[in-house]
Amino acid sequence: MLNGKTIAFLVAPEGIEQVELTEPWKAVQQAGGTPKLISTQSGTVQAFNHLDKADRFPVDATVDGVSAGEFDGLVLPGGVANPDFLRTEPGAVQFVKDFFDAGKPVAAICHAPWTLIEADVVRDRTVTSWPSLKTDLRNAGATWVDREVVVCTGGSSPLITSRKPDDLKAFCQAAVDAFAR
Template sequence: MASETFNGLKVAILVTDGFEQVEMTEPRKALDAAGAETQLVSPKDGQVKAWKFTEWGDTFPVNMPLDSARPEDFDAILLPGGVINPDKLRTLPEAVGFVKAFFDAGKPVASICHGPWTIIEAGAARGRRLTSWPSLQTDLRNAGADWVDQPVVVDGNLVTSRKPDDIPAFNPEVIRLFASARGQSRQTAAE
């Protein structure tokens, strides 16, 4: 059923060097298994290097440079965490604008760990109920969000999670949110 729903669903995974490897690979595997087409989008050309808990991890090919990526070509976005990755992304106006476009269009957004830093910078945290790595709670509250300490939180078109240990709870909610949004976008297109 998920494969049918996800047939043709295009998901951008926005990363740069220093993303937490498991926070990209595990949700990506779940999305790919459900029939989504995932693409690593990055301000870096060629490859990005992951962080693996306490040291550098593997490298992954960038499928699409950020300067060529158009939010309207994607149905949803995944924002992995790690400390380095979102801290870099939130300083890049083109990355922040890319994320903001998904919120402005009401498209689904999934974010884990430190990923919500980019959501704050995109001006999309205010009035939202979400979770993150605990050290972001003050940043999120200062940005007008209702931060809660739960493994996964869904608020409208946004699903957030705290850390790698929460991925087993995060992935099913990402699949559910992205599938329901895909159904809505198909219904809207048919009307």
């Protein structure tokens, strides 16, 4: 399905919700794609199981050393600290925006839409997220709905969003389907 396709996973150096990184990563691999871990710093990143430190993962490339043109899609895992950090990093925000400018699919789960808000790519889109982002997303011009997964094709890029780890099965399937097109 994804044979020959490379999918970027953009994360902060710390604070990634581990299951929101590892489950989509496995889904991309199982579909025949190649996931690449992109961060703002080289070395490793620290994932969390909610508030508890979990595993560390090796970074494949830094955001300043790659471009959206090298990838077929983008996954933005959640965790509260992860997107909160990314939205303050101009290079990370531009990397996200570049996927939309190129018309490439983007999948964001849980708190990850905070980074989408900063990239100014949610206006006139229908999305979902962790419930606490509802007002932020509406203020940024999105239509927020409470659903397991939302696939919004009304814009430059397909945008897949989900609310939380319980939605990962549907999120992963929708993301892989979008990346396969």
